[in-house]
Amino acid sequence: MTETFRAYLREHNLPITAQRLAVAEVLAESARHLSAEEIARELSTRRLRVGTATVYRTLELLVKSGLVVERDFSEGFRRYESARDAPHHEHLICTRCGEVREFRDERLERMTTLLAETHGYVRQSHRLVIHGTCDDCRQRGVRPAYSPPRAAGPA
Ligand SMILES: [Zn+2]
Ligand SMILES: [Zn+2]
Numbered sequence: 001m002t003e004t005f006r007a008y009l010r011e012h013n014l015p016i017t018a019q020r021l022a023v024a025e026v027l028a029e030s031a032r033h034l035s036a037e038e039i040a041r042e043l044s045t046r047r048l049r050v051g052t053a054t055v056y057r058t059l060e061l062l063v064k065s066g067l068v069v070e071r072d073f074s075e076g077f078r079r080y081e082s083a084r085d086a087p088h089h090e091h092l093i094c095t096r097c098g099e100v101r102e103f104r105d106e107r108l109e110r111m112t113t114l115l116a117e118t119h120g121y122v123r124q125s126h127r128l129v130i131h132g133t134c135d136d137c138r139q140r141g142v143r144p145a146y147s148p149p150r151a152a153g154p155a
Contacts, residue, residue, distance in 0.1 A: 001028035001067050001082060008065040019050045023058040027068055033079040033091075033100040073100070073129055074149045090127075094134035096142040101134075 005024040009016045026042050027034065034042075036055050043050045059080055062068035071079045073093045079100070090108065092101040108128065116123035131148030 001025075005062065005065060005067055008067070009061070014061070019048065019054050020058045020061070022046070022048050022050060023055055024062060024067070027062065027080060027082045030082070033071055033073075033081045035077050035079050037077070039080070074131070075146055088125075090129070092130045092132065092134075094137055095131050095144045095146055095148055096133055096137040098145065099134050099136075 002021050002024045006016055006021065009020065022043055023039060026039050036052065036059060039059075040050060040052055040055050043055070059068065059070070062080070063070050067083055068080050069083050071081065071091070073079060073091065075093075075098065087104065088109075089102045089104045092103065093099070112126045113123045133144075
């Protein structure tokens with residue numbers, strides 16, 4: 001991914017800096033969904049001085065280039081994941097510890113296509129985020145860190 005990002009920057013006449021490449025590297029190496037803060041923290045453990053503004057600007061470029069996907073799980077901040085070659089997937093997020101799990105289910109793919117058809121639509125894409133409590137947190141009795149969006153609550 002770092003090489004592709006380098007090519008992207010060159011193509012767009014943007015400076016290729018060690019800081020920018022380092023942000024791309026952190027995301028390329030991680031299978032997780034990282035916040036800008038987590039990325040900045042990771043960079044500081046690598047003894048790289050990258051300001052938060054630079055992290056944000058670089059993330060913007062990475063998203064524009066299609067190498068990174070931005071996620072909003074209604075936590076009050078965004079998360080970022082490498083686009084990889086991973087197919088479309090959905091997310092489960094723990095409202096207590098913030099753990100994000102990925103899943104893919106063919107039934108859901110079929111269901112959303114059918115639902116769209118029912119309403120006279122041709123489905124292009126959809127997004128599903130399930131807010132809940134992971135098994136670890138339930139066992140440890142951890143309290144919620146934030147409230148999931150209202151509209152997504154149980155019926
Ligand atoms: Zn949890
Ligand atoms: Zn994901």
